[in-house]
Amino acid sequence: MNRLSAMPDAPRIDWTQWIFPGPRRVFSEAELARAGGGGWSRGVDCYVYTNVFVLVLVFYKFLPGGVATAVLMSALAAAAASLAVARWLWRHPSRKRFNIASLTAGTVSACVPALMVQMGHRSLMHDLMPLLAGGLALVLTSWWFLTLYRSQQLEGRLREMADQQQRVAMAQRLAAAQIQPHFLFNTLASLQHWVDTQDARGGPLLRSLTRYLRATLPMFEHDRLPVAQELQIVSSYLDIMQARLGARLTWAVQVDTVPAEVLAGTSLPPGTLLTLVENAITHGIEPSLRGGHVAVSASLADGGGWLRLEVRDNGPGLTSGACDGVGLSNTRERLAAQSAGAAQMGMESAGPGCLAWIEWPLATPQTQNHSNLA
Amino acid sequence: MTLTLTTLIADDEEGPREQLRAALGRLAPRLRVVAQCANGVDAWDECLAQEPQLCFLDIRMPGLSGLEVAQRLSQLAEPPQVVFVTAYGDHALSAFDAGAVDYLLKPVEDQRLEHCLQRLQARLGLLAATPAASPAPPLGGLTPATLDLLRQLLPPARAAMRPIQASQGRDVHLIAPEDVLFFQSDSRYTRVVHRDGEAWIRTALKELLVELDPDVFWQVHRSVVVNSRFISAATRLDENTMQISLKGSSEKLPVSRQFQGLFRGQ
Numbered sequence: 258m259n260r261l262s263a264m265p266d267a268p269r270i271d272w273t274q275w276i277f278p279g280p281r282r283v284f285s286e287a288e289l290a291r292a293g294g295g296g297w298s299r300g301v302d303c304y305v306y307t308n309v310f311v312l313v314l315v316f317y318k319f320l321p322g323g324v325a326t327a328v329l330m331s332a333l334a335a336a337a338a339s340l341a342v343a344r345w346l347w348r349h350p351s352r353k354r355f356n357i358a359s360l361t362a363g364t365v366s367a368c369v370p371a372l373m374v375q376m377g378h379r380s381l382m383h384d385l386m387p388l389l390a391g392g393l394a395l396v397l398t399s400w401w402f403l404t405l406y407r408s409q410q411l412e413g414r415l416r417e418m419a420d421q422q423q424r425v426a427m428a429q430r431l432a433a434a435q436i437q438p439h440f441l442f443n444t445l446a447s448l449q450h451w452v453d454t455q456d457a458r459g460g461p462l463l464r465s466l467t468r469y470l471r472a473t474l475p476m477f478e479h480d481r482l483p484v485a486q487e488l489q490i491v492s493s494y495l496d497i498m499q500a501r502l503g504a505r506l507t508w509a510v511q512v513d514t515v516p517a518e519v520l521a522g523t524s525l526p527p528g529t530l531l532t533l534v535e536n537a538i539t540h541g542i543e544p545s546l547r548g549g550h551v552a553v554s555a556s557l558a559d560g561g562g563w564l565r566l567e568v569r570d571n572g573p574g575l576t577s578g579a580c581d582g583v584g585l586s587n588t589r590e591r592l593a594a595q596s597a598g599a600a601q602m603g604m605e606s607a608g609p610g611c612l613a614w615i616e617w618p619l620a621t622p623q624t625q626n627h628s629n630l631a
Numbered sequence: 632m633t634l635t636l637t638t639l640i641a642d643d644e645e646g647p648r649e650q651l652r653a654a655l656g657r658l659a660p661r662l663r664v665v666a667q668c669a670n671g672v673d674a675w676d677e678c679l680a681q682e683p684q685l686c687f688l689d690i691r692m693p694g695l696s697g698l699e700v701a702q703r704l705s706q707l708a709e710p711p712q713v714v715f716v717t718a719y720g721d722h723a724l725s726a727f728d729a730g731a732v733d734y735l736l737k738p739v740e741d742q743r744l745e746h747c748l749q750r751l752q753a754r755l756g757l758l759a760a761t762p763a764a765s766p767a768p769p770l771g772g773l774t775p776a777t778l779d780l781l782r783q784l785l786p787p788a789r790a791a792m793r794p795i796q797a798s799q800g801r802d803v804h805l806i807a808p809e810d811v812l813f814f815q816s817d818s819r820y821t822r823v824v825h826r827d828g829e830a831w832i833r834t835a836l837k838e839l840l841v842e843l844d845p846d847v848f849w850q851v852h853r854s855v856v857v858n859s860r861f862i863s864a865a866t867r868l869d870e871n872t873m874q875i876s877l878k879g880s881s882e883k884l885p886v887s888r889q890f891q892g893l894f895r896g897q
Contacts, residue, residue, distance in 0.1 A: 439691075442718035446738035447646025453653065501644050543643070544693045546670055546838065 278401065279352030280408035289349060292414035297344050309336045321384050328385070332392070339396045343403055350407040359397055366393045440497075440535075447501050458500055465496040473531070481524035481595065484555065484564065488512065488520065491534050491553060498538055505548025506538075512555040515564065520555065523564055525617060526591040533568040533613040536585065541572025541610055549610065557619075564617045571610035592617075634659050634752055639666045639681065641674035641697065642689035642716060647737045651687060651716065654739050659748055671695025675703055676837040679853040679889065683711050685751065687735070690717045694841050698781055703845075705778055707889045712751055732777055792842050795823060797830035804830055809847075812861045812880055814839060816854040826879060851875060852887040865894035 313329045320328055342358045366389060373382040444466055451459035472490045488510060495508045512520060530553070537551050549571045558565040585604075592600040592615065601616040638655070642648040648667055655662055662685075666677040672694035678686065686704065688697035695703075701713045715734040733747050794805040806825050815822040816836035823830045832839075840848075840856060850856045857875060864876045865886060873886040873894065886894065 438719040442737050443644060443647065446650055446718065447644060449738035450646045450650035450653065453650070501646060503645055505643075543691070546672060546693050 277352060277356060279355040279404055280350060281352070282408055282412055283351060284349065284408075284411055288415055289411070291418065292411045293348070297347050301343075302340055305336050305340055306333065309333055316388070321381055324381065324385075328388070335392065335396075339400070343400060346400060346404050347407055350404045350411070352404075355400060355404045358400055362393060362396060366390075444497055444501060462497065462500040465493045465500065469493040469497060473528075479527055482527040483521050484523050484525060484530070484566070485517070485520040487525060487527070487530045488553075488555070490531055494531060494534060495551065495553075498542075502542065502548060505545075506542055506551065507549075508551040508553070510553045515555045515557055519557070519564065519619065523617065523619060525615070526588070526595050529588050529592060529615060530566055530568070532585065532588045533566075533615070536613065537568050537570040537572070537611065541570030545572045558616060562619055564619055566615045566617070568613045569607055569610065571608075574609065574611050575604070575606050633661060634685075634748060634755075635661045635663070636684040636712075636751075636755075637663050637665045637681065638685045638687070639668065639674065639677055639683040639711075640664060640687045641668040641671065641692060641700070642687075643669050643692045644689075645669075647689070647716070647718075647739075650737075651735075651739050651744075654741060654744050658741060658745050671697065671700050672837045672841060674700050675840075676853065678704060678707075678711065679887075682709075682889075685712045685714070687714050687716050690715055694838070702778065702781055706892070708892050709889065712754070714747060714751070792844065795830075795832060797823060797832050799830060806830065808843070809858070809860075811848075811858055812877055813855060813857040813884060814848075815884075824880065824882070849890075849893060851890045851893065852885050855884050857884060867891075 309332050310329070313325075313332055317325055339362070342362075346354055346358065369389060370382050370386065373379075373385075444462070448459060448462055448466070450456070451462065469490065472486070472493065492510055495506075495510075499506050499508065534551065534553060542549050542551065552567070552569045554567045554569075556565050556567075557563070589602050592602055596618060599618045602614070604611060604613045606612075640648055640651055640655075642651070648669075652664055652667065655664065665681045665683050666674075668674040668677055669692075671688075671692040674686070674688060674692070674697075675695055677683075678700070686700075688700055690697040692700075697715055697717075701715070704710045704713060713733070715732060716737060716739070717734060718737045733750065735743060735747060792808045794807055795811070797804045797806060806823060810826045812824045812826070814836055815824070819833070819835070820831045821834060821836045821839060823832055836854060836856065840850065843856065847859055848856050849859045849862075857877070861878050861880075862875055863878045865873055866876065867873050871888055873891050875884045875886055877884070
């Protein structure tokens with residue numbers, strides 16, 4: 258194998274295929290469960306039965322008298338058996354299964370003439386022999402192609418899934434990276450100056466930045482993050498922006514009406530709330546000549562069954578494409594994926610400015626425990 | 632560094648702005664900072680008021696972006712040198728050929744700034760040595776080719792301007808922008824002269840400018856913006872003075888020296 262891959266172009270004969278034909282790839286049960294969807298088609302069954310029936314009819318007059326019905330019956334029975342084996346191969350295409358099937362079919366086919374001769378039908382068997390041999394060859398070839406085809410199909414699907422997973426992971430990492438550079442270097446510019454001039458604002462800003470980085474850098478390693486933790490990230494982000502923008506930004510986080518255990522026990526895809534807040538800053542506060550206010554709030558909605566998170570700004574509003582901020586569609590997808598489509602997210606004009614909200618279904622006590630464990 | 636230029640610094644955040652100013656103070660003590668602005672609107676207005684020879688423009692600013700200010704500056708009769716400042720290098724600027732446009736990364740590093748100042752000095756020396764009769768010097772250090780690129784990087788034209796709302800007693804009059812002959816700023820108010828009369832609004836002209844379509848509404852003076860469709864003639868009175876006559880109004884409007892290039896004839 259190693260030598261093969263070291264010289265991919267060198268023509269080589271794989272001798273194992275001569276005594277033990279079939280695909281090399283062995284699929285695990287987990288892989289089959291993932292990629293094995295799309296079951297066996299009924300159409301194939303119908304097609305095979307029809308063909309057998311028509312073939313027997315075509316050769317009717319060449320058959321020795323009186324055995325036509327018996328031949329038809331045994332041909333249909335053989336077709337049914339080989340289709341059952343085909344489905345078995347389809348479910349788990351492997352070299353082992355294919356060779357067991359081939360050997361069994363060969364043995365059975367060898368027994369038939371022996372049995373017939375012993376029962377005294379030597380001349381009848383002589384006439385039927387080509388039919389039997391041809392049928393066997395046809396069945397074995399079909400199984401062989403079926404096993405190879407199915408094996409390659411599964412391999413292709415698995416590769417596609419792996420690629421897709423890699424792309425999603427890459428997109429998440431990129432989304433994280435998109436947050437960083439502009440924000441980071443602008444913050445560093447302020448920090449640099451305040452350190453140079455021994456300004457008292459330098460210390461707190463550095464502390465907020467450290468807290469923010471410590472929380473956000475490993476953020477995308479988790480599938481979920483408790484709301485309480487996300488709120489802390491949002492607060493340190495707003496602390497930093499406050500230090501940078503000075504009087505242009507005021508902000509408040511209002512979560513008093515929600516019990517602390519709900520905030521700690523409910524988890525969202527990481528960065529969800531942060532993305533909305535960043536959006537409010539980038540599209541609501543920064544483009545505004547006079548700055549503005551960002552209000553983050555959490556509340557229970559619909560009789561306590563839903564957690565509603567809101568980010569409100571009083572900037573220029575939705576007219577200038579504030580809706581399609583970077584990462585918003587990404588956030589929407591992740592919310593939908595992690596809540597089986599239940600969570601809602603929206604963005605609307607709010608008098609002055611823009612209101613972005615998320616509604617997340619609160620878990621029942623059992624599943625809540627489960628998500629805590631996770 | 633022996634640069635003795637008047638300089639403007641525009642950045643919407645105090646920290647980076649002060650950091651750049653401090654670095655300039657260290658490296659080019661003879662450079663005189665005449666204005667520090669916290670947004671693009673003020674930067675453009677101060678450029679008209681102070682006529683600095685050098686502008687450091689942050690790219691991301693409220694009102695007008697640094698790129699938009701630079702584009703406006705390039706249309707002036709004597710555009711200043713422009714250096715862009717940005718927090719992250721992957722921005723639009725990487726689209727320019729190396730050296731076509733000066734830019735600094737925040738936080739500004741002394742070595743990089745020094746290099747930038749040396750290049751400015753070399754370019755200004757070259758400009759000073761060029762006799763007046765030779766071809767026009769590149770606009771603010773920006774060649775026509777880079778300006779074209781700049782234009783492509785600018786956000787697409789703004790949405791149609793909303794009607795202007797002018798309060799008069801208890802009434803609020805709505806004035807369609809296309810009916811406006813000209814805007815004139817007067818201390819804290821802006822005078823709006825339109826087809827059916829005139830009104831006063833509280834929005835400062837420099838802020839109104841951002842919403843106006845620059846192809847239709849021409850700024851001809853720091854305090855005057857005219858609807859080009861109503862201009863009937865521009866008259867040169869002497870070497871430095873020019874004025875505009877309008878269709879439908881007997882008022883004459885001044886064209887400041889910086890904007891006289893708008894009326895060159897074809």
